[in-house]
Amino acid sequence: MTTTTAEQLHPFPDPTESFEFKAFILLDTIVARVKLRVLIELTRLSFLGFYDRFEKFLGQLQFFEDDAVGEEAMKNFVTQRLRLAQNIERLIVRLEPMTKLPFKGSDLADYVAGKDRIEVLRFFIKNTRFEHEAEEIIEHSKVEFLSRFARRKLTREQRNLLVEKYRKISIDQ
């Protein structure tokens, strides 16, 4: 039985609970209205601080996930990532108005966050949703598996017939 808890799985705090993330959420609306250079730099620093934590967090999560020995642990990791993805989605939404504000030959969102980083975050959200969905499908298939595993075993004749068919198909193709 797996006894691993979410706390044991990743000793590093969720980056969306960091000071930097909260500071960004606080500053971004002000910056969108008042383009004060000092505020822009603070917003940028907040974002970069959050992003750095995000990258480290994913690295650590992957490290611990590689050692997972069961479904419960894997489910915990997906849950952690899903929660993180939902919070990051909020951040992406808040960056949106900044994309309409021209700044230094590009737009404010590009200056504050960088297009590549935004893409990485978007990909992370998409990928996490997929993982979550896949885990649910796998869970369902487990029930299917359990309802069928005890059925008949193949007889020797059936095994031979299957192999014969396989060999015939291999020659035909």
Added chain:
Amino acid sequence: MSSPDDSANRRPEIRQGEVFDVDGSLWVVVDSFPNEIEAFTSLHCAPVLAPDESPMLDLDVHIERAKGFASLGLLRKLSKPVLNKIVTDATPSELASLRSNLVTWFAVFSYDSDFVTTLPPMSEYNPDLLPGMILGYKKSLVCIIDHWGCYNNYPLIYVAAVVADLEDIGVLDVEITSDYRDLFGKRFFVQVNDFFQVEREELEALLQPSKSIPMLRYAATRRITRSIVLKFGQLNLLL
């Protein structure tokens, strides 16, 4: 902008569940993910067989309109150009069964919850082949990905190639470097999309008591399962 000629020449998209006549044999397309991507030149298909041709396995699916069953134990990759003579297709419920049964076939569980403690032990006769094993087969490396085949002691087993330093890493390739390394620090991947079948006896011959067999840890086999879900389960809608 595409001209009317272009659209006339373009091959219709091949969909999961469609049944094609290939040289007099019927094959049902089981791949979902690569259908819309031109880079994938072939698709996994299952032969549609009559009960007297081959044993119907527990996860095989009846395809009513093709008057046979999709033999999931004999999947094979067919190139898209040979899939040009469509005969019929699976009904929506048959298609759902195909998807679900394929995931069940390949999904790896850890049996760590209370309600599976009644599972019988794996095959008494040939307990050695397990999903996640990496074996040297015909001068290449392969990874066993066939949970259902191992469990049921089927005479045929699905394996996927293990390759080093892939140049074009696809969505369905699973990196296993954290579990499988070599002295040269290469990155290793399991090419899930190109799985193929080999006879169990050939794999068993590779198992020697004196030789240790590298084995993927649970997380890596679970990632392979997720890749299978993406391949068969229509999750591309999310991408």
